[in-house]
Structures are given as structure tokens and as C-alpha cells.
Amino acid sequence: METLGTETAFEVLAKAKALEKQGKDVVHLEIGEPDFDTPKNIKEAAVKALNAGYTHYGPSAGIPELRETIAQYVSKTRGIKADSDEVVVTPGAKPIMFFSILALVNPGEEVLYPNPGFPIYESVVNLVGAKPIPIPLKEENDFRLDPEYVKEKITKKTKMIILNSPENPTGGVLTRDDLKAIADCIADRDDVFVLSDEIYSRIIYEGTHESIASLPGMKEKTILLDGFSKTYAMTGWRLGYGVMRKDLAQKVAQLQTNSNSCTCTFTQMAGIEALKGSQAEPERMDAEFKKRREVIVSGLNNIEGVTCKKPRGAFYVFPNIAGTGMDCRKLGDHLLYNAGVAVLPGTSFGKYGEGYLRLSFANSVENIKKALERISKAVKKR
Numbered sequence: 001m002e003t004l005g006t007e008t009a010f011e012v013l014a015k016a017k018a019l020e021k022q023g024k025d026v027v028h029l030e031i032g033e034p035d036f037d038t039p040k041n042i043k044e045a046a047v048k049a050l051n052a053g054y055t056h057y058g059p060s061a062g063i064p065e066l067r068e069t070i071a072q073y074v075s076k077t078r079g080i081k082a083d084s085d086e087v088v089v090t091p092g093a094k095p096i097m098f099f100s101i102l103a104l105v106n107p108g109e110e111v112l113y114p115n116p117g118f119p120i121y122e123s124v125v126n127l128v129g130a131k132p133i134p135i136p137l138k139e140e141n142d143f144r145l146d147p148e149y150v151k152e153k154i155t156k157k158t159k160m161i162i163l164n165s166p167e168n169p170t171g172g173v174l175t176r177d178d179l180k181a182i183a184d185c186i187a188d189r190d191d192v193f194v195l196s197d198e199i200y201s202r203i204i205y206e207g208t209h210e211s212i213a214s215l216p217g218m219k220e221k222t223i224l225l226d227g228f229s230k231t232y233a234m235t236g237w238r239l240g241y242g243v244m245r246k247d248l249a250q251k252v253a254q255l256q257t258n259s260n261s262c263t264c265t266f267t268q269m270a271g272i273e274a275l276k277g278s279q280a281e282p283e284r285m286d287a288e289f290k291k292r293r294e295v296i297v298s299g300l301n302n303i304e305g306v307t308c309k310k311p312r313g314a315f316y317v318f319p320n321i322a323g324t325g326m327d328c329r330k331l332g333d334h335l336l337y338n339a340g341v342a343v344l345p346g347t348s349f350g351k352y353g354e355g356y357l358r359l360s361f362a363n364s365v366e367n368i369k370k371a372l373e374r375i376s377k378a379v380k381k382r
């Protein structure tokens with residue numbers, strides 16, 4: 001257990017809540033979840049499912065109708081041919097990380113992962129006794145990974161490469177050429193898998209989402225992770241999935257049998273409505289995120305010592321705070337305790353996050369403006 005990491009976002013949230021309990025006003029820009037409510041048609045589908053008796057155990061891999069709907073959705077959005085027996089439905093997308101690493105990675109093997117990146121990758125790789133090999137994401141490269149660096153780091157022990165595009169926390173988006181170059185690195189290696197975290201695939205501001213699974217020969221090597229949390233504002237419902245080759249899907253479903261048994265059945269029925277029903281609400285949310293992105297990026301660039309690139313996807317900004325002369329943890333604490341703004345230090349996402357903060361813009365324009373004013377004053381006052 002000593003090797004298990006965590007997500008600092010939940011710790012900062014706890015500190016912020018403690019301040020609020022003392023009567024302090026805090027603007028929350030630390031947690032990565034849409035502030036919107038789940039669309040009504042999806043909620044109604046869940047109520048209908050409850051009343052129709054979807055209150056029992058279901059198959060470990062997911063309800064067949066949802067697996068089929070996901071297979072069709074993924075086939076259409078990624079331009080691949082996915083079958084329903086290649087889909088495993090899980091409570092949130094996170095278990096796909098946990099299960100696929102547990103299923104595939106042996107002690108002593110190596111896993112390449114983006115850094116700064118979602119902290120759970122490194123945590124689970126450590127837990128299984130494997131070696132996490134960070135791939136630094138650099139601002140000068142728009143926070144896209146460098147395929148040449150990936151190539152250099154691949155060894156006989158490499159078992160998995162983790163990709164995340166659009167990326168949390170940087171908003172970086174991998175291009176088709178990036179993905180081709182990565183696929184080339186493992187073209188002759190059938191023993192290396194790619195865990196492709198595409199949870200933000202629908203929240204993209206420039207260009208289109210590309211999946212490595214759609215490249216020749218890559219579908220069989222890819223575990224595609226996606227879910228409902230971000231696109232449909234369904235974080236609390238816990239509904240996600242993985243698409244992977246059938247033999248692996250069977251093993252991942254078996255891990256589910258050994259842990260959760262199955263995913264909540266009435267939420268799965270609501271998932272069918274999410275994918276098949278009107279997409280007007282997620283589109284409205286995306287348009288709103290786009291507006292907020294403009295506000296937060298230009299606001300941050302007006303603050304002394306801070307520069308901020310426009311994220312190409314997801315709902316986070318990753319401003320460079322080197323000019324403030326403070327390290328990211330100190331600045332994060334300063335903003336929380338002296339300005340009432342909760343943000344995350346870049347190092348919550350790994351050592352290459354030093355010199356940055358992560359702010360979520362899944363909050364109203366009004367709150368974002370309030371936070372920007374407070375940050376500006378607090379940075380000046382130090």
C-alpha cells in the first residue's frame with residue numbers, strides 16, 4: 001500500500017470545504033467535473049428503468065443493449081469496427097485503468113505514461129510492482145508528447161504506453177501524426193499495449209479527436225477508455241467503459257466479477273439514452289466551455305508573472321507561473337488561504353508539473369471572473 005498514490009484534487013477540496021465551514025468564501029477551480037446538471041432525458045431514462053425493475057444484478061461486462069450501443073458509438077466516432085463483446089461497462093471509466101493495468105502489467109515491467117498527467121496511472125502502475133516511466137509533456141510542444149522520446153524509452157520490458165488526449169491537466173491534444181509516430185514505435189511489438197484514455201474526446205475546441213485505435217494494426221493493441229462522466233455531466237452516476245480485444249474483455253469482466261460484480265443497472269439504461277438520445281445538451285455545454293476558455297485564458301495572461309496557453313481540449317488551463325517566483329504548491333496554498341481560490345499545483349500531476357497550476361473552468365463565467373480578480377490581487381500583494 002506504500003506505493004499507492006492518490007488524487008490531490010480531493011485533498012484540496014477537503015481543505016477548501018474546511019475553510020467554507022469557517023465562513024470563508026472559496027471559488028472552486030480545483031475539481032474536474034462539469035458544473036452542469038445531467039441532461040433531463042438521461043435522468044428520465046434512469047427513472048423509467050428504476051420503475052421497470054432495473055434494480056437487480058446485471059452481467060459483469062454490462063447490459064447487452066448498452067454494450068451494443070457503445071460498440072456502435074465507438075465504431076462511428078473512431079472509424080473502427082468494434083463489437084459488443086469487446087466492450088466492458090464499469091462504474092466510471094477509472095476502473096478500466098485499474099483493471100487493464102492489473103490484467104496486463106507484471107511486476108518489473110515498464111509503463112510509459114504522460115507527465116504531467118492523470119495521477120492514477122502512475123499510482124496503479126506502482127501498485128502492481130511495475131515501473132512507471134514518465135513521458136514529459138512540454139509547454140513549447142503544446143503539451144503533446146514527443147514520439148522520439150517515446151521511442152528512446154521503449155525497452156524489452158515495456159508492456160504498456162498510456163495516452164490521454166485531450167489531456168488532463170494540460171488540455172493538450174495529440175494529432176494523427178503524433179499517434180502514427182507512436183504506433184510506429186511499437187509496430188513490431190505485439191506484446192506492448194496502449195491504454196488510450198479518451199474520456200475528453202467530445203470536449204475539443206480545435207480540430208477533431210483522433211484515436212490511436214483507428215490506425216492500421218492498432219485496434220488489437222489498444223484499450224480504449226471512455227465514459228459518460230464528462231460529456232454528459234454524469235460524474236456521480238459512475239458509468240464508463242473500455243473497448244478492447246475480446247479475450248482481454250473477458251478477463252477484465254472477470255476482474256469486475258471479483259470486485260464490483262456489475263455496474264448499476266438503471267444507470268446503464270440511462271447510458272443508452274445518453275448515447276442514442278438528443279445531443280443538444282452536451283453540445284450546449286461544450287459551447288459554454290468554449291466561452292469560459294476565452295475568459296480564463298485572457299484573464300490569466302493579464303496577471304503579472306503568469307502566462308497561459310489556450311487548451312485545445314478538456315476543461316482545464318495549465319498556466320505557467322514561473323514569473324511569480326513561487327513554487328506551485330506555495331502559490332496554490334497562498335491562493336486558497338489568502339485569496340479564497342482553490343486550484344491545484346501542477347505537481348499534483350507529476351514532477352514535470354512544477355512551475356504550473358491547474359485550474360478547471362467547469363465553473364460559471366461569473367465565478368471565473370471573481371477568481372481571476374482575486375488571483376491578480378493576491379499575486380501582486382505578496
Ligand SMILES: Cc1ncc(COP(=O)(O)O)c(C=O)c1O
Pocket residue numbers: 032091092093094095118164167168197199227228229235239240
Ligand atoms: C484523464 C481522466 N481519465 C479518467 C477519468 C475518470 O473518469 P470517471 O469519472 O468516469 O471514472 C478522469 C476524471 O477526472 C480523467 O481526468
